[in-house]
Structures are given as C-alpha cells and as structure tokens.
Amino acid sequence: MSTFDFLVLYWPRLLSGTGITIAQFLLAAVLGVAVSLCMGLLKLSHNPVLRGAAVTYIEVFRGTSLVVQLYWIFFVLPLFGLSIEKFTAGYVAVGLNIGAYGAELVRGGILSVPKGQWEAALAINMSPAKRMRRIILPQALVNMLPPWGNLMIELLKGTALVSLISVADLMFEARQINASTYLSAQTFGVALIIYYILSRFMVTPFMRWLERHMARKLGKA
Amino acid sequence: MFDWKWDFTWEVLPRLIHATGNTLIAALAGYAIAVVLGLGLALAQRTPYRPVTLIVREFVEFIRSTPLILQIFFVFYVGPQFGIRLSPWASGMIAIGLHYSCYLSEVYRGGIESVAKGQWEAATALNMTTTQKYRRVIIPQAIPPALAGMGNYLVGIFKDTPMLSVIGVAELIHAANAIGSENYRYLEPYTLVGIIFLAVSLPAAGLIRLFESYVRRKLGL
Numbered sequence: 001m002s003t004f005d006f007l008v009l010y011w012p013r014l015l016s017g018t019g020i021t022i023a024q025f026l027l028a029a030v031l032g033v034a035v036s037l038c039m040g041l042l043k044l045s046h047n048p049v050l051r052g053a054a055v056t057y058i059e060v061f062r063g064t065s066l067v068v069q070l071y072w073i074f075f076v077l078p079l080f081g082l083s084i085e086k087f088t089a090g091y092v093a094v095g096l097n098i099g100a101y102g103a104e105l106v107r108g109g110i111l112s113v114p115k116g117q118w119e120a121a122l123a124i125n126m127s128p129a130k131r132m133r134r135i136i137l138p139q140a141l142v143n144m145l146p147p148w149g150n151l152m153i154e155l156l157k158g159t160a161l162v163s164l165i166s167v168a169d170l171m172f173e174a175r176q177i178n179a180s181t182y183l184s185a186q187t188f189g190v191a192l193i194i195y196y197i198l199s200r201f202m203v204t205p206f207m208r209w210l211e212r213h214m215a216r217k218l219g220k221a
Numbered sequence: 222m223f224d225w226k227w228d229f230t231w232e233v234l235p236r237l238i239h240a241t242g243n244t245l246i247a248a249l250a251g252y253a254i255a256v257v258l259g260l261g262l263a264l265a266q267r268t269p270y271r272p273v274t275l276i277v278r279e280f281v282e283f284i285r286s287t288p289l290i291l292q293i294f295f296v297f298y299v300g301p302q303f304g305i306r307l308s309p310w311a312s313g314m315i316a317i318g319l320h321y322s323c324y325l326s327e328v329y330r331g332g333i334e335s336v337a338k339g340q341w342e343a344a345t346a347l348n349m350t351t352t353q354k355y356r357r358v359i360i361p362q363a364i365p366p367a368l369a370g371m372g373n374y375l376v377g378i379f380k381d382t383p384m385l386s387v388i389g390v391a392e393l394i395h396a397a398n399a400i401g402s403e404n405y406r407y408l409e410p411y412t413l414v415g416i417i418f419l420a421v422s423l424p425a426a427g428l429i430r431l432f433e434s435y436v437r438r439k440l441g442l
Contacts, residue, residue, distance in 0.1 A: 063426075064418040067383035067394055072415060075407040079224065153286055160288035164387070171291055184298035192287050192295065199286035 006186045010177055017173030018194055024087075024159040024169055025198075028095040032155060035099025040106025041132075054103065061100030066158055069093050074165045090162030090169075098155045105151065109144030110136060142214050149207035153199050160195070170194060230409050233400050237413050240396035241421070247313065247392055248379040254318025255378065256371070259325030264355070266330065284323040290384045292316045297388045313385040321378050325371060332367030333359060365436055372429030376422050393417060 001009075042054035061069065070093040077084060084092065113136050121131035163172035174191040178184050265277040284292070297312040307315070336359050344354040386395035397410035 059423065060415075060419065063422045064415045065380040065383045065394075067386075068411065068415050068418060071394070071397075071407075072411050075401070076411050079408050157286075157288040160290050161384070163290075171288065174291070175294065178294070178298060182302070184295070184302050188291060188295040188299065191291055192283075195287040195291065196283055200282065204286075 001181075001183060001186075003186050003190075006181075006183055007190070010187075013173045013177060014170065014190060014194065017168060017170035018198075020167065020169040021156075021159055021171075021195075022198070024091045024094065024162055024167065025156050027091040028098065028155055028159060029152065031091065031095030032098035032102055035096060036102025036106050039099060039103035040110065043103060043107050044110060058100045058103050061097050066093065066097045066161055067164065069097055070161055070165060086162075086165050086167050089165060090159070090167040094155065094158045094162065097158065098151060101151055101154070102148070105144045105147050106140070109140035112143045113139045138214075138218065142211075142218055145207070145211045145214060149204060149211070152203050152207055156195070156199050156203055225408065226406070229404070229406060230413065233404075233410055234413065236396055236400060237393065237410065237417065240391060240393045241417055243390070244379070244382050244392040245421075247310075247317070247382045247385055247390060248375070250314050251317035251321060251382075252375050252378050254314060255321035255325050255374070258318060258322035260329055260360075262322055262326035263329035263333065266326070267333070281323040281326055284320055285327075289317065289320045289381055290387060292320055293384055293388060309385070309389045313388060313390050317378060317381065317385065320381075321374055324374050324377075328367045328370035328374070329363065331370070332363035332365075335366050336362045365440055368433045368436055369429075372426075372433060375429065376425055379422060379425070380418065 007014075039054045039057055042050045043058065045051050045054070070089070073084065073093045073096075074086060074089040077089075117135055117139065118131070121135040126135070159169060160171040163169050163175065166172065170191055174187050178187040181187065262277060262281060266274050266281075268274060293313060293316040296316040297307065297309065300307045300312065340358055340362065341354065344358045349358070382390075382392050383394040385392055386398065389395070393414050397407075397414045400410040401407040
C-alpha cells in the first residue's frame with residue numbers, strides 16, 4: 001500500500017487522535033499553569049508548613065517519572081475510592097507533572113522582579129495580594145515566558161503517554177493502526193510528522209507571539 | 222495506609238530491586254550513547270557547510286519536538302518492515318540515546334558558544350589545526366559550563382526509562398505491571414516504583430551538583 005492510499009484509508013482515525021491529543025494538551029496546560037502558579041507562590045511563602053508542602057509536591061513530581069504518576073493516578077487512586085475516568089486521569093497526570101516544573105519557573109520569575117518594584121508597591125499602600133496581582137506577577141510573567149515555551153513542548157510530548165492508559169489520542173491510534181496493518185513506517189512516520197507540525201508550527205509560534213505581546217504590553221519592546 | 226500489605230511488599234521488593242538494576246543499566250547505556258552522539262551533533266552544526274548545518278539543526282529540532290515514546294515504537298517496529306530485526310534493548314537504547322543526544326547537543330552548543338573569542342584567536346595564532354583547536358582548547362573549556370545541563374539530562378534519561386516498558390524492556394514499570402497483573406494488586410508495586418525513583422533521582426541530583434562545584438573549583442572558575 002502506498003503512503004497515499006494509507007492516508008486515504010486512515011486519515012479519519014489519525015485526525016480524531018490528533019483532536020484528542022490537542023484536547024489533552026489544552027486541558028493539561030490549563031491545569032499545569034494553575035498548579036505552577038499555586039505551587040510557585042506557596043514555595044515563596046513565609047509559612048514553613050505551606051512552603052514545605054510546595055517543596056514536597058515539586059520534589060515528588062519532578063523526582064518520579066510521568067509514567068509512574070500516570071499509572072499511580074489511574075490504577076492506585078481508585079483503591080482509595082477516587083475513581084477517575086481515563087481521559088481525566090490522562091490530562092490530570094500530565095498537568096500535575098508539568099505544574100511541578102512550572103512552579104520553579106514561576107518562583108524564578110517572581111524572584112527576578114527588581115526589589116524596587118516591591119518597595120514601590122508597598123509605598124503606595126497596596127495590599128500584598130494586590131501587589132502580587134498588579135505589580136509583581138505581570139513583570140514575572142514576561143521574564144519567565146521564554147522557558148515556558150520549552151515546557152509547553154514537553155507538555156505536548158507528555159500527552160503521548162496517556163495512550164498507555166488507553167486514551168484514544170494520536171499515539172494510541174497510531175499503535176492501533178500499526179497493530180492491524182503492520183505498516184509501521186507509514187503509521188509512526190505520519191504520527192511523528194503530526195506531532196512535529198503541532199509543536200513547531202503551532203505551540204512554538206504561539207508562545208513566541210505571547211512573549212512579544214506581553215513584552216509590548218509592558219512597554220518593553 | 223489502609224489496605225497496604227507489608228508481607229506482599231517484602232515478597233515483591235526483590236523483584237523490583239532487580240528491575241531497578243535494569244533501569245539503571247538502560248539509563249547509563251542510553252546516556253553513554255547520547256554523550257558521544259550529542260557532541261557529534263553539536264560539532265556538525267558548526268561546520269562551514271551550510272546544507273549540513275541546516276539539516277542537522279532541523280533534525281535536532283524534529284527529534285526534540287516529537288514524543289520519545291513514539292520514537293521508541295518507530296525504531297522498534299520500522300526495522301522489521303525492512304528486514305532488520307532489533308531486540309527491545311537495542312531499539313530502546315538507540316531511541317533513547319538518539320533522543321537525548323539532541324538535547325545534549327544543545328547543551329554542548331551553549332558550552333562551546335560560551336568560550337571566549339580570544340581563545341579561538343589564540344589557537345589560530347599558535348597555528349593549530351581545527352581538530353587541535355577543538356580537542357585541546359575549546360572542548361576542555363566548553364565542558365565545565367555544560368556540566369549542570371548534562372547532569373540534569375542524566376536524571377532526565379533515568380526518569381524516561383519507563384517508556385522502554387512498552388516494547389518489553391524488563392525495567393521497573395515493566396516489573397511492576399507484571400507483579401500487578403499476576404496478583405491483582407497495584408497499590409504496592411506502583412507505590413514502591415515511585416519511592417525507588419525518588420530514592421535514586423533526589424540523591425543523584427544532589428551528587429551532580431556537588432560534582433559540578435568540585436569541577437569548577439578544580440578548574441579555578
């Protein structure tokens with residue numbers, strides 16, 4: 001079978017797989033950003049209990065493998081009465097994992113805001129929450145966006161692992177098609193190209209645009 | 222914790238420790254390939270031949286933006302289609318070594334670019350050949366600043382070895398899956414795997430930091 005015939009026959013399944021991959025990516029990204037912010041701020045907290053919780057979270061999720069976390073969430077949590085559907089388990093595991101890496105970026109970004117900004121906000125009598133929201137975080141965001149671009153690529157690649165718990169993403173469809181046709185070069189080759197297009201022509205340009213857009217908003221470009 | 226069975230834990234622990242050995246071998250073998258191949262890829266991007274530079278650059282981008290698990294499948298299944306049969310270990314090492322060589326090539330590239338321009342000029346002034354320049358002047362100075370990044374990827378490769386289980390490499394997750402399906406108990410094996418990963422990667426990260434500061438001190442940086 002030529003590659004063209006192969007595509008004609010299997011494009012609907014590859015397309016639906018790509019759709020699931022994109023959905024997993026977006027949901028995991030939202031969760032990952034939320035977790036990063038939360039844990040990054042907690043790690044800077046003066047309360048030792050909160051700080052300890054954040055440090056533990058970050059070390060556990062960065063010290064173990066995403067595959068282990070995924071299996072633990074999907075196979076072990078139900079034993080504690082917390083049954084999660086596989087689609088949810090997939091993006092939750094990927095999001096929690098990326099959140100631990102992102103938390104360090106958030107922390108670094110916040111620490112990179114010059115001290116004068118903190119003092120100025122204090123001088124005009126802003127509450128700590130308002131100071132964080134209106135003065136510190138926007139500047140921290142601009143500083144940390146470049147490494148976030150790489151992290152988003154890692155996130156997209158991480159979503160391929162949800163196929164291990166049978167979420168029908170692109171990776172899963174490719175394995176299924178390969179198992180029934182043995183056309184491995186075509187199947188996995190097309191899947192590789194789709195992932196490449198997603199990361200190089202969608203995720204990366206979007207992150208670059210976001211970097212420029214945020215920098216302009218702060219009057220830095 | 223409720224329902225945690227200690228006798229079962231002691232029963233399966235030797236098997237998991239044995240599998241930990243395989244995981245470590247896989248990580249170290251993959252890393253050895255990546256360290257050598259990565260340097261080759263970094264140097265290939267610095268040749269004066271534009272086509273070579275561009276092709277290698279795009280190849281590195283391609284490998285870095287597609288999922289490792291898909292690359293593992295690709296190497297394992299595409300060979301037989303063209304009459305080359307590779308064992309799971311061989312294809313796993315090729316895939317993981319290649320994947321990380323692309324990451325390491327970026328680390329080397331940063332290291333090489335951090336060498337001051339005067340060093341190149343001095344080497345030229347001494348009438349060194351290009352090979353001599355790299356081997357005796359540039360690379361020795363490029364490695365110390367690259368050590369932190371290289372160490373991070375050693376831990377990274379260790380955490381990515383569970384993906385090798387999908388093609389049947391008998392590493393930790395493979396063993397935990399087998400134990401789980403034989404005994405219908407997933408709590409202990411998966412939790413133990415998580416603890417083993419933490420027990421290796423946290424001290425490893427600490428040791429790498431110590432080693433890095435030792436090298437820096439030795440070289441008077």
